[in-house]
Amino acid sequence: MAVADQDTAVRTGLVTRVFIYGILLVFAAFYLLPLFVMLTNSLKPLPEITGGNMMALPDTWTFEPWRQAWSSAQIGVEPTGLKPYFMNSILMVVPAVAISTMIGALNGYVLTKWSFRGDKIIFGLLLFSCFIPFQIVLIPMASVLGKLGMAGSIPGLVLVHVVYGIGFSTLYYRNYYAVFPTELVRAAMIDGAGFFRIFWRILLPVSGPITVVCVIWQFTNIWNDFLFGASFGGQTQPMTVALNNLVQSSTGVKEYNVHFAGAILAALPTLLVYIVAGRYFVRGLMAGSVKG
Amino acid sequence: MAHLAKADFRTRLQEWLPKLVLSPSIAAMLVFVYGFILYTLYLSFTDSRMLPSYDWVGVENYVKLWGLRAWWTAVINLGIFAGLYITICTAIGLTLAILLDQKIRGEGTLRPIYLYPMALSFIVTGTAWKWIMDPGIGIEHTMHLWGWESFQFNWIKDREMAIYTVVIAAVWQTSGFVMSMFLAGLRGIDNEILKAAQIDGASNWSLYRRIVIPLLRPAFLSAFVILAHLAVKSYDLIIALTGGGPGRATELPATFMYSYTFTRNSMGIGAASAVIMLMTIAAIMTPYLYAELKEKK
The missing domain is CATH 1.10.3720.10 (MetI-like)
Structure with missing residues (x-):
């Protein structure tokens, strides 16, 4: 990409660009973190969360939590799921x-x-x-x-x-x-x-x-x-x-x-x-x- | 003759039709918005407790309200929360927008990642962050497992610090939106101005500080107004993240109003707190909306 078509008219050197990408990626990780945590932990059996690492991928993959959340979890007094x-x-x-x-x-x-x-x-x-x-x-x-x-x-x-x-x-x-x-x-x-x-x-x-x-x-x-x-x-x-x-x-x-x-x-x-x-x-x- | 009368009826109908179409909305607005506001205003001057009562007590509820520790806690919390929330969102939003505006490869991927939290419910956001910040299973626990034994992050259980966890979750949800407001502002700036400044020898830093950021004034104003009004209305996030606790450490006016009105049987005081919330938002929104409407003529 030629410098001439930078639409901001601001020129940045290599070091600056690495720095810019670094910050942008850190923020991308920040925004994705909760989604990652929700997804991975929704696919683990409970002991793996309470005894294990929240940031780790599941050892045993299970859809059981999803099934429970959908159709059998206790909501208020009824076990109807969501x-x-x-x-x-x-x-x-x-x-x-x-x-x-x-x-x-x-x-x-x-x-x-x-x-x-x-x-x-x-x-x-x-x-x-x-x-x-x-x-x-x-x-x-x-x-x-x-x-x-x-x-x-x-x-x-x-x-x-x-x-x-x-x-x-x-x-x-x-x-x-x-x-x-x-x-x-x-x-x-x-x-x-x-x-x-x-x-x-x-x-x-x-x-x-x-x-x-x-x-x-x-x-x-x-x-x-x-x-x-x-x-x-x-x-x-x-x-x-x-x-x-x-x-x-x-x-x-x-x-x-x-x-x-x-x-x-x-x-x-x-x-x-x-x-x-x-x-x-x-x-x-x-x-x-x-x-x- | 009959023919003329018919034509006349038709034109008159056509004249009235637009107003007729609009009238249900106007009626609904007058009743459900402005009528209800007046009703709540009235209740705030009565001794309503569990049910609405119409016995006038003057400003007694307001006097009581401002004498309540719980209300002061809520107001001070709102001050801390709104101040940090607005400042941090604006800082992150502006930084990300400026960085993304540097012809970044992958901008098309990054932008949606920054913005997707805005599509979620505050209840979902609250649930996710509640467990991420929970010392038992969340970040603190993870850091210990990774070998950083002394790491401590138990703000959500700490009366002094819990309000800051609300800031973290709220910033996560809305800062991407502020970024897109600033990005739209940046993309609207004429490149020729920037090029001219560069020819005059301005550095990147001073280019942004002296020219670009001042040109973004409208975006700053919009961001401020939107964030301030979201802060005053914050309710769901508190309910999901901390439930107002520990103790009452993270109560905000919105949660205060709900509990005093519906669970503590002090409807008069609840109504008074709602009136104060409305006045706060009106003070922020009215000048802004007025200016926007005038400009658009």
């Missing part, structure tokens, strides 16, 4: 992501292409709602869910996640549609196309990338949520709450290998999304923080 909670999470995440994304797309469309007096204020209020500490809504939410008869149920959790998810999904679509040429929308209006027709025929077909970003963001956030699940999950707790119950349970021997397998199971869906569509994941993160 499986039913995994299902709870899926049943909660799919509708919550779908609904909040659809609403976000429509909101973004209205806020950019059908602007009206006060739309800036509405958007500002929505945007601020993305960042509130949810402790501020826990008490009234608990009583409202109770009154609606949705406390401790999947529909209740879906409602909560949709309500607090539309801020971000609206933000994504608004920023995306803001740069879409308004002339095209005007032209369609003059041709007599209505509100939904324009959305369906003109904006939706170009919304692929932002939809991927939005779905990934909502999926990751809702799957990883703990506070709402722990507060309102009741008998239908999501995966994160179950994992915490598994790890914190004070009865019996601490089965570290099962805990690690459970942790990976809880992380697997979002990790897979990250591996498959990391580019979009990063874009979502950036759009949620820096300017869209």
Whole structure:
């Protein structure tokens, strides 16, 4: 590689470069360490962890901890494993992501292409709602869910996640549609196309990338949520709450290998999304923080 | 005539339709966000204990709150945690971004490695680090096995040091994200500026110190705002990593609020602590969001 195409315009000597690679690799090891520890130790029999070295590869490889974590480990009082909670999470995440994304797309469309007096204020209020500490809504939410008869149920959790998810999904679509040429929308209006027709025929077909970003963001956030699940999950707790119950349970021997397998199971869906569509994941993160 | 009326109805419907589509979201936001905020604010001025009560007691809860040792512990812990978390994440993020920006071979592999923790739940992060830092089976134990008998790392069991283990786990989770914010900032800098400075004889060090880092101001600001608001909201990580312990040594306002409201039957005080959390975040976010929205016009 010629020095001339260094895009930073900074020239570095050999010693410096070795040094740079060294630091970068040390940090890579730091970030990979917990994943390595979780994986290797989830494949060991328990005595190998308590009596052996956490950083060592298994002597005896076993999938037993995974099986236990999935289908027989004690979660709370029931020896059900994490499986039913995994299902709870899926049943909660799919509708919550779908609904909040659809609403976000429509909101973004209205806020950019059908602007009206006060739309800036509405958007500002929505945007601020993305960042509130949810402790501020826990008490009234608990009583409202109770009154609606949705406390401790999947529909209740879906409602909560949709309500607090539309801020971000609206933000994504608004920023995306803001740069879409308004002339095209005007032209369609003059041709007599209505509100939904324009959305369906003109904006939706170009919304692929932002939809991927939005779905990934909502999926990751809702799957990883703990506070709402722990507060309102009741008998239908999501995966994160179950994992915490598994790890914190004070009865019996601490089965570290099962805990690690459970942790990976809880992380697997979002990790897979990250591996498959990391580019979009990063874009979502950036759009949620820096300017869209 | 009828034809005209119909056309009129259609245009009026078209005029109202956008607002109609937006209105459920506005209603939900007004009720579930701002209505709930006002409700919690109101509760913080009442003598609510196990259940909401509507008997006004003025600022009594706030007076009690600031008289509680546990609350002070939580606030001081938040100060330590947020300060270190923001500083270390920014330092690591900036360093990694600058180093990665030196035409590094394998950048495409390293970047996702730095960033993947962001895809995990804090509960997973907490679980992993809880056992890694556990003196019985974790790093300390490993070092002893490797022959470093005197090695000690029992912070997670130590009241004085436990809060720093929270910093370690939280930095692990988010510093890669800060790196990508800075990297995006670096890639947005015009190369011509740098080349011109180099022709003027600036060294690499002064190039970064005098030109590049000042140009990254917006990225610093975004990183600060995001990290500060994450720090105030930190709850899951504490629950999974230390459970607030040993004793109450790692309680943060978020865990304080939860336990006072739901397990200690002091809903009024819990509500007051939530209001203070919200005000802290509002003080950080509002100017930032306001500036961002104005700029975008």
